[in-house]
Amino acid sequence: MAEQSSVVGKSYEPFEYEVGREKIREYAHAVGEENPVHFDPRAAHNAGFHGVVAPPMFAVVYSSGAIAPAMFDPEVGMNFAMMVHGGQEFAWSDLVYAGDTITTTASVLDISKRDDKTFYVFETVSANQDGREVVRGTWTNIERGG
Amino acid sequence: MEQGEQIPELRVTPDRYLPHRYAGASGDFNPIHIDGEFAQQVGLPSTILHGLYTMALVARANTAAAGGDPRSLRRLAVQFRGMGLPEKEIVVRGTVRAAGEGGTLVDTEAEQEGNRIVRNAEAELAI
Numbered sequence: 486m487a488e489q490s491s492v493v494g495k496s497y498e499p500f501e502y503e504v505g506r507e508k509i510r511e512y513a514h515a516v517g518e519e520n521p522v523h524f525d526p527r528a529a530h531n532a533g534f535h536g537v538v539a540p541p542m543f544a545v546v547y548s549s550g551a552i553a554p555a556m557f558d559p560e561v562g563m564n565f566a567m568m569v570h571g572g573q574e575f576a577w578s579d580l581v582y583a584g585d586t587i588t589t590t591a592s593v594l595d596i597s598k599r600d601d602k603t604f605y606v607f608e609t610v611s612a613n614q615d616g617r618e619v620v621r622g623t624w625t626n627i628e629r630g631g
Numbered sequence: 632m633e634q635g636e637q638i639p640e641l642r643v644t645p646d647r648y649l650p651h652r653y654a655g656a657s658g659d660f661n662p663i664h665i666d667g668e669f670a671q672q673v674g675l676p677s678t679i680l681h682g683l684y685t686m687a688l689v690a691r692a693n694t695a696a697a698g699g700d701p702r703s704l705r706r707l708a709v710q711f712r713g714m715g716l717p718e719k720e721i722v723v724r725g726t727v728r729a730a731g732e733g734g735t736l737v738d739t740e741a742e743q744e745g746n747r748i749v750r751n752a753e754a755e756l757a758i
Binding site: 508542 | 643649652653655656657658659682683684686687688690691694699701702704705706707708709710711
């Protein structure tokens with residue numbers, strides 16, 4: 486917990502994720518998405534999309550490889566036994582399609598203490614192969630005690 | 632949509648194996664979600680749902696309220712409180728807080744048997 490403030494602003498290696506159509510289908514099925522633009526290429530085309538569209542919350546799939554090294558960074562020093570996922574925010578821009586390559590960069594946005602809790606806030610910024618931002622995520626983890 | 636209007640409720644009862652499917656789909660294999668014995672050893676009643684799964688239900692309810700176009704959900708912020716459990720109905724409810732030319736803000740919650748598992752969720756819709 487010492488020196489944690491010095492890690493604020495640290496950013497991590499970008500993580501590249503290639504979006505597969507069947508991965509989108511698997512995710513859409515797991516969360517109960519019923520809109521066929523998420524699994525049927527013809528339906529996606531008929532709706533005016535150039536391919537199968539990832540549901541907005543698919544962001545967790547292509548971001549996870551970027552956020553995990555930040556959360557497990559010993560310099561950040563989170564105690565996972567005492568940690569809960571307290572909050573999450575996503576702000577979406579361009580859509581993500583099957584076949585896209587999404588590059589996500591994670592950073593430590595803030596670490597603060599309130600009462601007996603420590604709040605660890607991370608940010609991820611994801612962009613597609615054309616360099617266009619697709620989503621910005623804010624991940625808040627709360628550690629009790631310490 | 633107008634200020635004060637309720638969005639259509641979304642009701643989902645995740646089955647017993649849903650956390651396994653969500654673990655595979657998301658890549659989050661934390662044993663508290665997929666191993667009942669492990670979950671009980673760490674003081675949980677059973678396996679618990681992934682918070683980000685419940686957030687996906689909140690996203691679905693808001694996207695559906697906006698007409699179903701995946702582009703209509705611009706932003707979603709949630710707070711996770713309490714644990715979601717499989718085999719119990721989740722109800723997502725929302726109320727329009729503000730509606731204008733810039734979009735629509737919806738205050739949303741997810742509740743399971745009276746336990747508000749997602750609170751203070753704010754969705755920004757492009758309608």
